[in-house]
Amino acid sequence: SYGQRKNISATTSSYTEVERGPANTRGSYKVIDGSFTGYNMDRYNNRPLYCNHMHAFILTGDRPYIRFMNDPYIYGSLMIGVIRDGKGKWLHHFSERTSMYFPGKMEWHLNDQSMPGLNVVLEAVTMESTPGMSIRMHLEGNNRKDQIVWVFGGASRRPAKKRQNLNWAYDVTIDTTLLTEEFIPEYCSENIISFDGKRFTILPPAYEPEKGFQRHIIAGMCSAKSKMVVADAHLWEDLPKLITSKGAGLPLLCGIIDQTDCKNIYWTVEGNTTNEYLSAGAYTDPVKAFENGIARIRRITSQVVVNTPDETLNAAVASGCIVADARFYPPVYVHGTMAWNLPFPGWRSLFGPISFGWHENIKQEARHYISFQLKESGKKEAMADPKLRYTGQSPSSRFYGRGRIDHRDNGFYNFQSQFFDQLCHGWHYTADRELEEILRPALELHLEWIKDCFDPDGNYVYESYINTWATDSQWYNGGDTVEETAYAYYGHMTAMKMAERSGDIESAERHRKETEKIKKALIDVLWTDRSGHLASYREQGGHRRLHEDTWLPSIFLPVDYNMLTPEQAIQCLYYTEWGLERNKMPFGGERCWSSNWVPSQWSVREVHGGDNYHLALAYYQTGLPDMAWELVKGNYLRSMCHYISPGSLGDYYANDFADIADMFNRVIIEGMFGYSPDYPCGKVGFKPEFPSYWDFASIKTPDFSLSFKIDNLRSIYTLSVSGAAILECKFPVNTSRVNEVLVNGKRAKFDIIPGFGQNYVSIIIEKCNKAEVVIRCRGKIARNVSENMEVNASEKIRLAVPPYKIREFKDPQGIFEEAEIVDGAIEATCARVDGHFLILALAGDEGMENWKIFKINVTDNETRRGILSKKIDRIPPDTRWETVEMKKSFNGDIRDIFKQDYLNPRPNTVSARIGSDGYAAWTFAYWNYFPPEITLENVNKMQNPEGLLETPAGVPFAWNQDTSKNIAFTSLWENWPNSVTVPVNNKGSAIWFLVCGSTNPMQTKIANAQLIIRYADNTIEQVELVPPVNFWALSKWGVADYDYGRDRFCLPEEPPAQVQLGTNCRAMLINHKTKKDIEIRSVRLECLSQEVIIGLMGVTLMK
CATH class of the missing domain: 2.60.40.10 (Immunoglobulins)
Structure with a gap:
């Protein structure tokens, strides 16, 4: 079983030095006996412990410095120290520190060279139900002259600089300065302290009472007899001076425990609004509070228990339990336990509790949000919002009309497609009639809403409108896409089953036809035959081109919803192995980047754990378990053992984050252990896929249990389900022959199904609650995939x-x-x-x-x-040049490129598009990002005596001295012509172009424009401008630019030739070897991509 301490609620019997091994490495943790263990790590504040379904939390870390917070109040900090022979030291400054994060509980084993013989074990948990913390300290080797000193204080309002709630503000992944932040004595200002015997209270300053915030009070107890004093917080670093000081402007509660034989000392600290606190009773017994807190953690972590050969995975599942439980603030789940501690209906925030069996919580959230769904509305047409620079929809749009969940938590994203998607998933887990009654009419309305909003042309392929976690700064400009199409397919599939269960044959048939049309259209519209995968999107207008450079959601979602054949699925997955960046992790496993789209403004190109776990799930579903395991391993080892917070299911943007934690939970349940419930149809699927070197594994959840072991040439599976169902089982085998299959001791009929590199024993077991399956094989062969x-x-x-x-x-x-x-x-x-x-x-x-x-x-x-032969690598020193006069072709000033209103064509559909400034992603309107000022201050420095622009590469271009026009713009916007033609009527060995303009990540790896060279013999040659291969935008995009440190995989080996004409004005230098001795009649620049503006600034012949 997962290595939770066997005596978790018992007193620690003795101090035992923890095995250090690889954990004795700065920055890494090793799982030992179920804990994420680190030795002499230096970090503060990097392991939060979560109170019961509320904002309150304890902030602990590698060092035993403990803070307690409940937004909007920092309740204070607990520090414990020892004075021996007149010298004192805080525990968090001890020289030998072993930190141990048992999911939900923090423990430290401590000793110090200056205090030989003294060993301390300190443990911290949250209280069972109230905002509170409970601490236990176990002492060994202390002598009778040692003084134990503890302080609690620093109760303050949320600091003015912390604009978000405290969960967000004190997430070390967001604010890494917290990793070194210790006690702040100034927080003790205005604290009102009182104490009586073992009890104490602290009243912090009031927090914005004019806004209705109630004042909080903090109360605590120490189980050992303490001499309590109010000390001067300024002296906190000097323990002997601190305990004799008098608190004045910065009062700090200080407790001194003298000459104790006590081996165990307990503290509790609780906090709440004064009214709630006083009515509930002021104090909780510290010993009982600690025991109850431990019992609560044990209940949570036993929700799902796995036992595998991988001890880190076993502990990781326990951490998954903690995070799923912590995010539930009845009646809804929040997006993150720390950063992003906000209730969102969408993103992947329900998959975790669904797969881990918290189905009543799911029903609560469904009931809550669905009650806000609009049944009627006058908002019937799409309408872009000029306040958002036309990047997104107006509050008067159909997007906010009938079928929309009209709740502030739904914001401006399309959260609800994922919300309903997850509720449908949860319903398949239970076939709960109450959930069905809530969900069915709401789902019908939702399907109507997405049809009206996202499939206006009725081709059954839907546009995705900011509908997944990674869609910040990402959009499709009205195009046909995979993501929303997959959600629509699964929604109709679920609606069909609900209709069948209710006897509504007409509705069931309507939804069945809809699923068939959607599934067919997805392939017809978006499949790339030669590359072998689904594209990211097909353009709504323009040339209706297919953008083949796809991203992860376009891969894993159709696999997840069984919209592809196995042959198509494996092709899609293979794309992620060669077409996207994969990082092999030094500690094992792999991580995959989400896209190649650059510049990588948040969040168009990330290596996101949630998407990686979803990709791993798709590998499991396709029957490629070894590749799946590499992704699972690379991601959970990185976040839990090799990042800044032990046992974290998060990343650099949030600790213990829903979109990551939930997909981790789901991939373990549905991927590795292969649980696939379809209770509406009375059946449950099992298709476990373990690493080939495992010889045992087991899991127990509220919904099912599965155990697997290999005994010689027998594979033994023991299954149970919470509700009787037909069991449809596929068990992998790597053998030359299956001799027999026994079900509950009796020979059973079975089929052999070919998989990828292995076979499956397929059996159907009649309706039951449990079964044992024994597969006896003749010999074992290696899995050869x-x-x-x-x-x-x-x-x-x-x-x-x-x-x-x-x-x-x-x-x-x-x-x-x-x-x-x-x-x-x-x-x-x-x-x-x-x-x-x-x-x-x-x-x-x-x-x-x-x-x-x-x-x-x-x-x-x-x-x-052949392609390379048309390029000039080196310019000979005796080269002669002849520039082409372009004055008559110029139609604009590059400095005004983003000072236009780009309003047409903008089809009136519910779409996210680039801003009317030609620059802004939809996020920029919210982040107050505006186009940069473009200058040409370098031009004068680059002009030679003849007035030609002399580029650093030595290529001259004619420059228009009339600076009001310096470029021939092209665009599919009506502001500029689609193409411009420049007469040449001359010969040369090569032709050079100076090109400048805009592009964006949604136009990556597709020709944004082309240069067409027309010869006197009426033949043509074409040079495509493809970002980021040979064309880059003239400036940064938002705060991002082409970055070889971060995005080298997506970029050419060397940056393409460019000329910096001024601030935010990068022009590209393009060359092409021309046909020998044949005159060039003209060159034409033709724009191909929507939402870009690309211009020609110069043409020069190389003689």
Whole structure:
């Protein structure tokens, strides 16, 4: 079982030095006996402990300095120290510190070189139900002359600089200065302290009483007899002086425990508004409070218990329990336990509690938000908001009309598509009739709402309007997309089942047809045949092009909702291995970046744990468990053991964050342990997928239990479910033959299904609550999933799977010009292609064939050489130049590029688009980001005596001395022509262009414009401008720019040639070798992408 302390509620029997091992490394933690353990870590404030379903929390850390907060009050800090022989030291300054985070509880084992023989164990938990903390200290080796000193104080209002609530303000992932922040004596100002015997109270200054905030009071007790005094907080660093000082302007409660034989000392501190506090009773027994706090943590962490060979994973699941429980502030879940401690209906905030069995909480949230759904509204048309620079929808839009959850928590995002998506998921877990009655009419309204808003053309492929966590600064300009289409598909599938259960055959048939149309349209509109994956979007207008450079949600969502065939799913997943950046982690596993979109303004390109766990789930669902495990491992080890907070399910933007923690919980339940409930249809699926080297694993949740072990050549699975159901089981096997399958001791009928690199034993067990399945195999073979190959275009290749013969193969992307199976191997000739491709080959023992994957990287060297041969790498020293006069072609001033109103074309649909300034993402209107001022101050310095612009590369261009016009703009906006043509009527060995303009991350890796060179013989050559390969925007975008430190994977090996004409004015230097001895009649710059403005500033012939 997960390594929770066996005697978690018992007194620590003795001090035992924790095994240090790899934990004795700065910045890393190792799981030992269920705790995330660190040795002599220096961080403060990096491990929060959460009070029961409320804002209140204890802030602990690697050092035993303990703070207590309940927004808007910092209740104070607890520090404990020891004075020996007239010298004192706080525990958090002890020289030897082992910190141990048992999910929900913090523990420290402490000793110091200056106090030989003294060993201290300190433990901290939150109280059972009230805002409070409970502390236990166990002493060994103390002598009778030692004095134990404790202080509590620093009760203050939320600091003025902390604008967010205290959970947010004191998240160390947001504010890393907290990692070194100790006691702040100034917080003791205006504290009113009183004490009596073992009890004390502190009254902090009132917090904004004019706004109706009630004053809080803090009360506490120490179980040991203490001499309490009010000391001077200024002297906190000197214990002997502190205990003899008199508090004045900065009063600090100080307790002194003399000559104690007591081995265990307890403290409790509680806080609340004065009215609530006084009516509830002032004090709680410290010993009882500690025991109850420990019991609460044990209840939470036993919600889901796993036992696997990976001790860190076992503890991680316990942490997942803590985070899922902590985020529930009845009746809803908040987005983050610390930062983003706000209630949002959307993002992936319900998957965690659903998969971990907190179904009543889910029902509470459903009831709450659905009660605000609009049944009627006069808002019937799409309407962009001029106050948002037309980037998003106006409050008068259809987006805010009938079917919308009209609650402040729903904000301006489309939270509710994910909200309903998760409620549908939760309903499949339970088939709860009460939830069904709440959900069904609301779901029907929601499906009507998304159809009206996001599929106005009725092609069954929906636009995604800021509807996932990663959509800050990301948009689709009205295009057809994957994400909302997947949510629509699953919503209609659920509505169909609900209609069937109610006997509404007509509605069921309507929803069934809708799912069929959506599923077909997704592939018809967005599938990329040659690349083998779903695109990010297809343009609404313009040239209706497919943007093939996709991102993670376009991959994992259709896999999750079973919208793809296994062949399509594996192609999509393979794209994330070659098309997106993968980081191999030094401690094991991998992490995958969300996109290639640059500049990477938040949050268009992140390496996000939530998306990585969702991607891992898709790998599990497709039957690729080893790749899934690499992603799971790389992410949870990084956040829990190799980041700044032990046991964290968060990242640099939030500790213990819903969108990460919930997908971790879900991937363990539904991915690794393969639990797939469909209680509305009376069945439950099991398809566990463990790492191939595990020989046991088990899990127990409120919904099911599963245990697995290997006994010689027998695989034994023991299953139970909370509600009787038909069990549809697929168990992986790696063997040459399955001899028999026993269900509850009796021989059972089974089928062998080929998977990727392995087979599955498929059995259906009649309706039951529990079953034991034994699979007896003949021999074990290694799981052989894939082989990587590097080949050249047009090369003859041979693919084999020794010792087996290939019986059939699939070439879904058309890599082969010709191919056949010869003597059990594929003999083929590669086509003239360039890129990454999959070949699937069926091979294996008779009756146990499965699909082997050949991952083939094909290089078309001839085509690549041809492209490179048209480029000038070095300019000869004797080069002659002839500039092309462009005055008559100029139509604008580059400095005014963002000073226009770009209003047409803007189809009137519910869409996120670029701003009317031609610059702003939809987020910029909220963040107050505005276009930069563009200058040309470098131009004068670059002009030669003839008035030509002499670039640093040595290429001259004619420059218009009439500075009001210096560029020939093109755009699909009506403000500028779609193309401009410049007469040349001359020859040269090469032609050079000076190009300048705007682009944005949503136009990455697609031709934004093209230069068309027309020759006298009426032939043409084209040069595509593709960001970030050879074209970069003229300035930063928001606060982001092309960054080789962060985004090297997405960028060319070297930055493309550029000329800095002035502040925020970067022009690109493009060249092309021309046809020999053939006159160039003209060059034309043609804009291809929507929402960009690209202009030609100069043309020069190289003689």
